Amino acid sequence: MSTVRNHIEELRWRGLLHDSMPGTEEYLLQGPAKGYIGFDPTADSLHVGNMVQIMMLVHFQQSGHHPIALVGGATGMVGDPSGKSSERNLLDEDALRHNQACVHAQLERFLDFSPAISNPAQLVNNYDWFKDMGFLRFIREVGKHITVNYMMAKDSVKNRMETGISFTEFSYQLVQGFDYFHLYKELDCRLQMGGSDQWGNITTGTELIRRMAGGEAFAVTTPLLTKSDGSKFGKSEGGNIWLDAKRTSPYRFYQFWLNAADADAAKLARIFTLWPQEQCEALIAEHAKDPGRRTLQKEVAAYITRLVHGEGEMQDAVRASGILFSNDVDGLAQLSEQQLLDVFEGVPKAEVPRDRIAAGIPIADLLSDATGFLPSKGEARRALKEGSVSVNRTKAAEDRVVNTADLLRDRFLLLQRGKKSYFLVKVVG
């Protein structure tokens, strides 16, 4: 019989515990338990906003328990009203099935499913047990146990009484609640975790378990992750930060974490790494002494990028960052063609015919017409006037003309608008 660590205590020091049902800590100390978290397939990739819940499962497994990741193939069809001020549009079924498969594949990366270990993870999809469930059966077997009065008392529903809520979204908590009941019944899963906005949905589940099976089940929620400046975590200039490399390149992913504000770095380290407490606090203390060096951001960014994209991609992102943000102009010219392509993996690119360059092309044309890097010639000219455009990391004047002598490795040009926006031009023909 394997032993377990005190998982609740672990969540406490990591700042991941918002609320838990009475008895949860004691239950988890009894031995390896099963706990699940649901992920609704609203897109074909998870994003960093989902990372908190992913890490919850990872920490859970680290503590010696059995994590269960649930893909919401069914709940995704209904739409969770929690935290939503208005009714959402339903995704069509094809998109949903596609998303579901993608999310499924992503979740697999983070947990250990090996049957060789004592507490392997499991991945389930609630579509499997809902697809053959008829409406009448559902309202007879499940709906009968919960009163509308109970359901209306939930914040997610109450907040929508003024503006309106469809019967579909109103029913959501019952659908999710039944998931919990199902996992309780089939897998003896007695813990559901989730963000603090999920509390209402989770307790509907524990209530169903009590009424339908006379059983006891538990709940743990995490606080809503916020940034020190009050803005929403997980967004950056370019929008959402996705886990899928096709949507957010590993380089940009790495940069997202690297750019974390000093005040947030400690929080991120505790939540998103598996570092033990002493190591974590030591790094935080070091960071506090000299925040300007951003040692903690670097460690955290490398750690999470490795976790999500693998060692190789992480190394490339670190190397690319080094080259792009160092003042060493020569480093760029010395890169081999392959290194150039690797470093600029994920940076937008365009191809330009060689004769256009050979003839000498005014910088404003190159930035707009020829490459589409900047949306209009006016925009390009403005950028030049601001002194924000660089060619091969050297500031370009307004009347700059680019020709073949500027090419890196005789084939490439590195354009830059500002400090962080790069564009790679490949000369062809």
Next chain:
RNA sequence: GGGGAGAUACCCAAGUGGCCAACGGGGGCAGACUGUAAAUCUGUUGUCUCACGACUUCGUAGGUUCGAAUCCUGCUCUCCCCA
């Protein structure tokens, strides 16, 4: 059903016949300073043009006028009050 208010650029919001591509604020982008930070300061923020300037834009379709975001008419939508 009756009465009233409104629709302006990414958002908020001024403008009520020519000086309006349209005040101001927010946001975005950039520059300086820095640590690829925060704060601050500065510039910029319809398209084309080196520029003079040209063109398109103030819910929508027409109309009046030398000239309209601004006046008139129809239409669409939003909000408020009364029944």
